[in-house]
Amino acid sequence: MRFIRAIDGFFFRKISAQGFGLMRILWGGMIFWFLLLQWPDVTQLYSNEGFLTHEAFRHLVGDTSYWNVLDYVHSPLGVRLVYTALLISSFCTMVGISCRLSTIVTFVLYASITERGWLILLGGHAITKSAGLVLMIAPNLQAFSVDRAVRQWRMWKETRKLMAHPSMSIWIWRLHLLQIICIYVAAFWEKTLGLTWMNGSAAAIAMHNTIYSRWPEWLLNIITPYTPLLTGYTMIFEGAWMLLLIPSSWLKKISKGMLDWGIILRALVLSGFVFHLGIELSMDIGHFSITMLTSLAGLLLLRDFDAFRATFNRKWGEKKIHILYDDKCKLCRRTTFMLMMMDFLHRFDMVDFHHVGKRKKVDPHLKLEDLDKAMHIKMPDGKVHKGFKAMRVLTAHIPPLWPLYPLLHLPGISHAGHKTYEIVAHNRRRCTDEYCEI
Amino acid sequence: MFAGAYSRNLEGALMGRVHAASQTLGLCNDSGSIICPPQQQRSDGMAVNMPFNDTVAPVFEDYMEFFKIWQRWNMFAPNPMASFHFYVAEVREQNGEWRTFKTYHKSGLGLRDRWYKAQIIRDLPLYKQHNFGLHEYLMSLDCEEHSIAPNRDVRYRVIRNDVYYEQDDILSKKFWSDVMPERWHDSVMYEGVCPDPS
Numbered sequence A: 001m002r003f004i005r006a007i008d009g010f011f012f013r014k015i016s017a018q019g020f021g022l023m024r025i026l027w028g029g030m031i032f033w034f035l036l037l038q039w040p041d042v043t044q045l046y047s048n049e050g051f052l053t054h055e056a057f058r059h060l061v062g063d064t065s066y067w068n069v070l071d072y073v074h075s076p077l078g079v080r081l082v083y084t085a086l087l088i089s090s091f092c093t094m095v096g097i098s099c100r101l102s103t104i105v106t107f108v109l110y111a112s113i114t115e116r117g118w119l120i121l122l123g124g125h126a127i128t129k130s131a132g133l134v135l136m137i138a139p140n141l142q143a144f145s146v147d148r149a150v151r152q153w154r155m156w157k158e159t160r161k162l163m164a165h166p167s168m169s170i171w172i173w174r175l176h177l178l179q180i181i182c183i184y185v186a187a188f189w190e191k192t193l194g195l196t197w198m199n200g201s202a203a204a205i206a207m208h209n210t211i212y213s214r215w216p217e218w219l220l221n222i223i224t225p226y227t228p229l230l231t232g233y234t235m236i237f238e239g240a241w242m243l244l245l246i247p248s249s250w251l252k253k254i255s256k257g258m259l260d261w262g263i264i265l266r267a268l269v270l271s272g273f274v275f276h277l278g279i280e281l282s283m284d285i286g287h288f289s290i291t292m293l294t295s296l297a298g299l300l301l302l303r304d305f306d307a308f309r310a311t312f313n314r315k316w317g318e319k320k321i322h323i324l325y326d327d328k329c330k331l332c333r334r335t336t337f338m339l340m341m342m343d344f345l346h347r348f349d350m351v352d353f354h355h356v357g358k359r360k361k362v363d364p365h366l367k368l369e370d371l372d373k374a375m376h377i378k379m380p381d382g383k384v385h386k387g388f389k390a391m392r393v394l395t396a397h398i399p400p401l402w403p404l405y406p407l408l409h410l411p412g413i414s415h416a417g418h419k420t421y422e423i424v425a426h427n428r429r430r431c432t433d434e435y436c437e438i
Numbered sequence B: 001m002f003a004g005a006y007s008r009n010l011e012g013a014l015m016g017r018v019h020a021a022s023q024t025l026g027l028c029n030d031s032g033s034i035i036c037p038p039q040q041q042r043s044d045g046m047a048v049n050m051p052f053n054d055t056v057a058p059v060f061e062d063y064m065e066f067f068k069i070w071q072r073w074n075m076f077a078p079n080p081m082a083s084f085h086f087y088v089a090e091v092r093e094q095n096g097e098w099r100t101f102k103t104y105h106k107s108g109l110g111l112r113d114r115w116y117k118a119q120i121i122r123d124l125p126l127y128k129q130h131n132f133g134l135h136e137y138l139m140s141l142d143c144e145e146h147s148i149a150p151n152r153d154v155r156y157r158v159i160r161n162d163v164y165y166e167q168d169d170i171l172s173k174k175f176w177s178d179v180m181p182e183r184w185h186d187s188v189m190y191e192g193v194c195p196d197p198s
Helices: A002-012 A018-037 A039-046 A054-061 A076-095 A099-116 A125-137 A146-159 A171-192 A195-199 A202-208 A217-245 A248-254 A261-282 A288-297 A302-312 A330-341 A356-362 A368-373 A387-395 A413-426 B010-024 B050-066 B116-130 B134-145 B173-178
Strands: A014-016 A167-169 A321-325 A348-352 A376-378 A384-386 B083-092 B098-104 B153-162 B185-193
Touching (some): A002 A171, A014 A302, A018 A039, A018 A125, A018 A171, A018 A302, A039 A076, A076 A099, A125 A288, A146 A330, A167 A171, A171 A195, A171 A288, A195 A217, A202 A217, A321 A387, A348 A356, A376 A387, A384 A387, B083 B134, B098 B134, B134 B153
Parallel strands (some): A321 A348
Antiparallel strands (some): A014 A167, A321 A376, B083 B098, B083 B153
16 A cells, blocks of 8 residues: 555656646747748748658658658648648647647647758757657646636636646656656766767867857857866766656765755756756757757746745745735726736735725725725835836836836836826726726 | 768768759759659668658758758767868959958858858759759859859859867867968869859
8 A cells, every 4th residue: 555655646746837837838939939930931941842842752751750740731832821820829838828739739730840841940859849748748737828817817706816826746747857867868978978078178169160159259269268167067967967866765865864856956957047048148059958948947846936936035025015906996806816927926915995904904094086096006115106107116026027127117118108007097997807998 | 070970071072962962852854853863762760850860961961061051969979060161252353363252151241141041941942943053053142142243253162170189279269269270171162153144
């Protein structure tokens, strides 16, 4: 019985599905973006009127290529349609509309496109496909999706409560981890067979290559003497993934409690983000780096998201921003719900200002008629902001909206923002839960 | 020379391969057939991307190299690639000297040339239609772009630098800053005359 419980725990223990949600977004977005860039050349690359007719392609590859959709679609129009379907499905995967279906369609069409393509225009095809396969069979893809947001909205509308974190069985995460370990350890092993990775000169050679280097010659020449550090970092980073093959309890025993499996994994994932972002910024090698970043995102667990939140909240602490909203106004309810959905840092406290007790507790001096004109927020230091300014302040506390924060401070934006806010606030009671008449 | 799996001599090899490439892609028009018998035979037991790597790539590797449109799994292991090369297009002046009018070197390419790859891909049907060799086709584009008169002598040179892992002082700043132009190997890849657009 104990054995069965151990097996059950090993494969079916519940973990957060947020990492896979993030991986789904990055995977769909990456495919959408890179294939969009290829759009002008689609018929040249994949149709009968391009470089290689289907007949010629089959003649060349014989029976060795896998089944793919483009076996049946050869005309330029047909290929355009297939490609358009792929762009739509990858976009749906990214935003999370019909997650399972869109991921399967994206995988099948992406595999077809890469199978039929005779020019490898992007690097990292194989890893992108294997990440797609993992996503396709993952038990839960709903985290950070439109599908889930719609269900959350319905629930919140009825009960003013949100659903619990999405979870899934751990087996798919373990499979994904094993795959990533194989990639890095195989790369490490092959590099140990070469002279340049062992004597420290590999990074200098790779970065100077005129084919894919992004940096100018003079800059490369300056950093050349320091590149053994990069070579060493690469070898240590890739080789360290072998540590994850050691069971957690053994690792603790061997290191006498100094090494923790979970901390090693988090350190490797973070190092991986640095490693692949560095490659992406210094070399043009297709979407290899982005696909590896995507795969690493799938390894993030709830504790990693909590750690991320704790890092950003280290100075902020447990303080809350009180957002006073109008629960009788449907637009305000929707806005409030969206803010709650984006409150990854857990900094917001939503207060219905019609609830006198709660309102007085936040600030006894706030008047109902003022609150009725614009959304008010009260900061932990006691400052009160309202309307457009309140929205602008909130963007600083919502990670997905951080890129907007500096834009909202550009000259002229404030004036336009106040005007727009006034118009929307004035007409807000015309809104239903589904749409607004402005 | 390329490190690891690939070792090739770019000089001369390109021209030999163009004919094979033309045949494989049906670019030849003598038979009137879309498919010409491929010279490269496929090997058995190839995995998902192997048909490309083993059959099509050998035919096109030089072509792909030229336009920087290749990737491979082991491009960084066991050693990174250590042969850097670029091409220059030159025209013969009245005094008999050759003048470089275009350099296919990444650091010297402008935004437009960075997109040259995409442009060539778009223009390939023209290449197919006229049954040009690769260099003739490139030459026609370059002559037009740089307004070089018909029948002027034009040539393409490949300029290559090979890094020798065991001999070179790769980690010194001086090695990389001194590497041009003394260490570049230089050879004429193709010579021809600008075509008459009419």
